[in-house]
Amino acid sequence: MPVTQTMLQEFRNFSSSELKAVTKNFSNQHVIGKGGSAVVYKGVLADGAVVAIKSFCVDASQHEHVVRYAEVFSVLRQHENVVKFLGYCQETKIQMVPIEGKCVAAERRHMLVVEEYMPNGSLSDIIDGSSRQLDWTSAFRIIRGIAQGVAHIHTKGAVHLDLKPANILLDSDMNPKICDFERSKILNQKDEDVAERVTQELAGTLGYLPPEYIADGIFSFKHDVFSFGILLLHTISKSGLLQDSTDWIPNALKGEDDVDSLLGPSSRDESELKEIKRCMDIGLQCTVKERTDRPTMWDVIDMLDGKEQLPKPALRNKVSSFKKKGKT
Numbered sequence: 001m002p003v004t005q006t007m008l009q010e011f012r013n014f015s016s017s018e019l020k021a022v023t024k025n026f027s028n029q030h031v032i033g034k035g036g037s038a039v040v041y042k043g044v045l046a047d048g049a050v051v052a053i054k055s056f057c058v059d060a061s062q063h064e065h066v067v068r069y070a071e072v073f074s075v076l077r078q079h080e081n082v083v084k085f086l087g088y089c090q091e092t093k094i095q096m097v098p099i100e101g102k103c104v105a106a107e108r109r110h111m112l113v114v115e116e117y118m119p120n121g122s123l124s125d126i127i128d129g130s131s132r133q134l135d136w137t138s139a140f141r142i143i144r145g146i147a148q149g150v151a152h153i154h155t156k157g158a159v160h161l162d163l164k165p166a167n168i169l170l171d172s173d174m175n176p177k178i179c180d181f182e183r184s185k186i187l188n189q190k191d192e193d194v195a196e197r198v199t200q201e202l203a204g205t206l207g208y209l210p211p212e213y214i215a216d217g218i219f220s221f222k223h224d225v226f227s228f229g230i231l232l233l234h235t236i237s238k239s240g241l242l243q244d245s246t247d248w249i250p251n252a253l254k255g256e257d258d259v260d261s262l263l264g265p266s267s268r269d270e271s272e273l274k275e276i277k278r279c280m281d282i283g284l285q286c287t288v289k290e291r292t293d294r295p296t297m298w299d300v301i302d303m304l305d306g307k308e309q310l311p312k313p314a315l316r317n318k319v320s321s322f323k324k325k326g327k328t
Contacts, residue, residue, distance in 0.1 A: 010074055012087030014114055019043065019053055019089055026055065035166075037182065042117060050117040051086060055110070069113050072181045075156045081149030083169055083179040084116040118169035118177060127165050127234055134235075136272050138174060143232055143279060144304050145176040150228055151297035153178070154221050160184050161219060163227035164205045165234065187221065212291055222291035228300070229286025236280060278303070281310050 022043030023030040032052065033040035041053045073085040091110040096103040123142065126134060134142070146168055153160055160167075160178065167180040183204065204213070210226035212218040282303050286294055295303065302308035 011070060011085065012114075014087050014089040014112070016089055016091040016110070018045075019112060019114070022051075023053060035180075049086075050119075052115045052117045054113045054115065056112070068184065069181055071186065072158055072184045075158060075186065076153060077156075079149060079152045080175065081145045081177055082152060083118065083177040086114045086116065088113050115179065116177075118179075119172050120170035120174055122166050123168035123170065123176065123231075123235065124165035136276060139235060140275065140279070140304075142168075142170070142174065142176045143235060144301070146178065146228065146231065147297055147300050147304060149176065149178040150224050151301060153184075154224065154297055158184055158186050159219060159221055160224050160227075162204050162208075163224055163231055164208045165231060168231070185219070210287075210291060211289055218291075220291060221296070222294045225286050225294045225297060225300070226291070228297070229283045229294075232279060232283035232286070236276065236283070278306075278310070285310060 020026065022045060023041045026039075026041055030041040030043065031039060032042045038054045038056045041055065042050070043053050044050050069085055069088070076082060078084060089110075089112040096105055098104075126132065146163075150160065150163065160181065161183040162180060163178070167178060169177050169179050171177060208227040208230050210223050213223055282295075282300060285303075286300065288294055299308060303310055
């Protein structure tokens with residue numbers, strides 16, 4: 001899909017003066033997050049809306065980040081499990097910069113995106129232990145909400161490419177919303193088993209990247225499925241839901257750990273333990289080495305809801321038992 005200025009015109013163009021006013025000239029007191037390419041500020045607009053303002057710090061790629069947001073959200077539109085993109089700001093200034101001992105006038109772009117504000121932070125705050133622990137009902141609701149969000153993204157022909165706990169925000173009702181679409185791509189193909197591309201510019205978070213991407217730069221819808229599986233396993237492992245707090249995930253991914261042994265005696269009732277085990281098995285199925293053996297996100301939702309059976313363990317690294325599903 002060609003990127004054009006028309007995409008940006010679909011969204012509100014905030015003035016630089018307005019965003020400076022609501023952040024007190026981007027003061028440190030308004031900083032709510034920092035990443036590799038951006039600083040995030042909290043602000044309250046004139047109409048009372050609380051927003052998150054992301055200021056990109058890498059000059060060479062700032063415009064690309066904003067246009068990428070516009071490209072992705074022009075097809076995603078709104079969904080309850082995807083953070084709402086409210087608009088953007090582009091400001092170009094002429095500054096004198098030193099080049100080879102001389103001061104030369106150069107254009108410097110300040111690029112920002114404005115999103116809805118999420119008051120309960122990110123899933124990483126819970127997993128890292130800096131926020132409250134989850135009961136199983138809340139954890140399952142978050143897991144299923146993330147699955148719904150990723151399925152929606154795939155339905156629109158897009159792939160996120162950077163799913164991780166830090167990119168899952170939680171609203172006032174602890175409803176999960178996927179954010180950070182700087183690395184996202186539009187694939188468009190309807191068949192999830194054949195829609196793929198190859199890139200030479202690898203990016204993302206180690207531990208959440210599938211093997212085919214690390215080895216050959218291949219990305220597809222199944223890239224997100226792998227990342228979702230790791231995210232699911234970490235949510236269960238690091239949220240106080242298991243008696244054994246040791247990091248069992250690496251062994252489980254290699255088939256060296258039986259998830260049954262991790263549950264053990266518990267005060268939880270039988271139905272809850274059964275649901276936790278099913279989710280652990282789903283996470284492992286999402287992270288199998290061969291991407292064609294991974295389920296689609298619609299398969300994942302059906303398995304979470306108990307509408308579709310998981311493949312038998314012996315089949316996990318052999319032939320996929322999932323039927324193909326068209327996107328709805």
